[in-house]
Amino acid sequence: MRTCTVDEGRRGFLKKSSAIAALYLTPSILVKAMSIDKVVPVTVAKEKLSLTINGKAYNLQVDIRSSLLDLLREEIGLTGTKKGCDMGQCGACIVHVDGKRLNSCLSLAVDNQDAKVTTIEGLATEKQLHPMQEAFIKHDSMQCGYCTSGQIMSAITCIRGGHANSRQEIKDYMEGNICRCGAYQNIVDAIIDVKQSGKTV
Numbered sequence: 357m358r359t360c361t362v363d364e365g366r367r368g369f370l371k372k373s374s375a376i377a378a379l380y381l382t383p384s385i386l387v388k389a390m391s392i393d394k395v396v397p398v399t400v401a402k403e404k405l406s407l408t409i410n411g412k413a414y415n416l417q418v419d420i421r422s423s424l425l426d427l428l429r430e431e432i433g434l435t436g437t438k439k440g441c442d443m444g445q446c447g448a449c450i451v452h453v454d455g456k457r458l459n460s461c462l463s464l465a466v467d468n469q470d471a472k473v474t475t476i477e478g479l480a481t482e483k484q485l486h487p488m489q490e491a492f493i494k495h496d497s498m499q500c501g502y503c504t505s506g507q508i509m510s511a512i513t514c515i516r517g518g519h520a521n522s523r524q525e526i527k528d529y530m531e532g533n534i535c536r537c538g539a540y541q542n543i544v545d546a547i548i549d550v551k552q553s554g555k556t557v
């Protein structure tokens with residue numbers, strides 16, 4: 357009796373699965389081929405959205421599928437807020453909404469009706485950086501800089517919310533902000549510096 361080899365087994369499996377796939381796929385391919393000249397353009401549903409970004413009022417028509425992050429970057433042109441994972445795991449997209457930090461990749465833009473949004477571009481005045489921006493420079497708290505805007509936005513709410521009483525407390529609060537360059541110690545140094553300075557953040 358002839359036994360089949362691993363390769364023959366694989367070939368058999370592939371043949372069978374191709375045949376099954378063909379059975380299932382053919383009708384939809386045909387349907388597509390037959391109806392190709394009847395394709396109806398997809399209409400994108402939009403909703404009105406009024407909100408304030410960095411002190412400026414916006415009245416927009418927004419794609420209901422758009423995240424707040426994409427609205428900020430693609431529609432408003434505020435590209436200081438970064439897209440890292442786009443799934444709530446890296447913190448690169450953190451902004452302030454009504455004074456609280458938020459992963460903007462996880463928030464539908466249309467859910468921010470009447471919100472007050474602050475991004476990294478809204479922290480400094482024309483003449484003066486925000487104290488946390490100054491501290492990040494002073495303590496060399498960035499390398500490639502990709503995570504930095506999210507880190508700074510979190511660092512500010514860390515102090516505002518009373519979570520900067522020790523290095524460990526700061527690390528716990530900042531754990532949602534990933535830095536692949538590993539600038540963590542310098543980021544904590546910057547936060548401690550601002551906290552000890554007593555400056556308003």
Ligand code: FES
Nearest residue numbers: 440441442447461
């Ligand atoms: S891009 Fe939003 S958490 Fe990573």
Ligand code: FES
Nearest residue numbers: 499500535536537
């Ligand atoms: S400075 Fe490069 S990812 Fe944080």
